[in-house]
Amino acid sequence: MTTPTVNILALETSCDETSAAVVRNGRQVVSNVTSTQEAIHRRYGGIVPEVASREHLLTVVPVVEEAVEQAGGWEEISAIATVHGPGLAGSLLVGVNVCKALALARDLPLIGINHLEGHVYANWVIDRSTSQDQPPPEFPLLALIVSGGHSELVLMRDHGNYELVGQTRDDAAGEAFDKTARLLGLGYPGGPAIQKAAEAAAEQNDIVLPRAWLPGSDDFSFSGLKTAVLRLMSGQSDADASWIAAVAAEFQRSVVDVLVTKTVQAAQRLRVRSVALAGGVAANRPLREGLREALAIPFYCPPFWLCTDNAAMSASAAYYHFLQRDFASGDLDVQPGLRLAA
């Protein structure tokens, strides 16, 4: 029996990227068009929610048109998916309202997607860098979602089924990277800046930063690390580039050690069949390599371009909603604080 072809158009406007994608049967990227606002926000020296919404408004129509055209036109589209949270309210509103209008005008089913669920499904997406016949991750699956705003371990027993295993009690991993990079004067975004500085560090150094193991819990804590870096800096009168590189390297080791060790422990205890890494911090090489080495079961991490915000991942997630006929009604609203699992 052959599976009927389902092409889903997804739109993602939860923060500062306007992205539209068409994905076939949950895995094959047919088109993916992204307009980034990073340069605009950099000019302001930070994020400006009002500017983000306005930019989404300006770019959303051409971005959607381009994604649909590359996919062969509207007659190829089976459903429309929109990310309705979590994210910035004003930004989410643009995507959700455009999708509601399109679904109505084109008489297509509408699917509401959680942004974090999208990140997890980046692991289902097949692109040029992955093998075309790569099997999908198997359930039960443990997902480690790490980004600027989130650090969570989520158990998936099946598609659309999410159970919270652990989460950060203070700062998210990506936030710890950003704030530590700022303390060390390494610039923004902090993830790539720390990784780059760490690569230049000497193999051996005597800098030691703590690891918050939180025994007996699958939760994380990264704010103590920031304070420990502050403490190191106050005791160092000549913080030259090599010393900063050594601190960056030890900071990264500390975050990666904790994430890898706790993920492996939870995976063993929960007897999952696979582990997936997701979110912006999934682009961190030592984290990807550390998990791959430490896990004895299949480990998935998305290609680099699928780690940051993109619509392809949401279109993939939407396919499994489509199969369940899990459609949203016309009164779907934005939920800036939407959670994936309780």
Add this chain to the structure above:
Amino acid sequence: MAGLTISCESSRPEDTRSLGRQLGIVAQPGDVFLLVGELGAGKTVFTQGLGEGMGIREPINSPTFVLLREYQGRLTLYHYDLYRLANVESTVTREWEEFLYGQGVSAVEWANRASELLPADCLLLEFLIESDTRRVLKLTASGERHVALLSSLHCS
């Protein structure tokens, strides 16, 4: 306007959290806590205590990336963070005003980035890093209700 200033010492995060907890227990609708201090000074830890005092059970995480998090306890807690905002004015005056002047309790991290835009009737907390572990918290209450709130506080 009536005002009151007191200073408290904190020699570990638990002291800062406990101060927040005391204030959370007695916090009333419309109370506004403006938090000012460097990275690692204890702003989020204070808010965690505040939330505990208000009966919020879920973990209170840093709102740096999402800008605002909302929690439901005895009252609603709105936890803001202005750290990443470039143009604070456009955000504070529009999206958040209804919360800041509403029936919930607000805690605003990096409040010094928008001091003229935030309610004048508030409890300002300045976190000063004295040493690796020691912090001095300078609390300044403005307006009758916040003065009464601060008068009820016992700190070391």
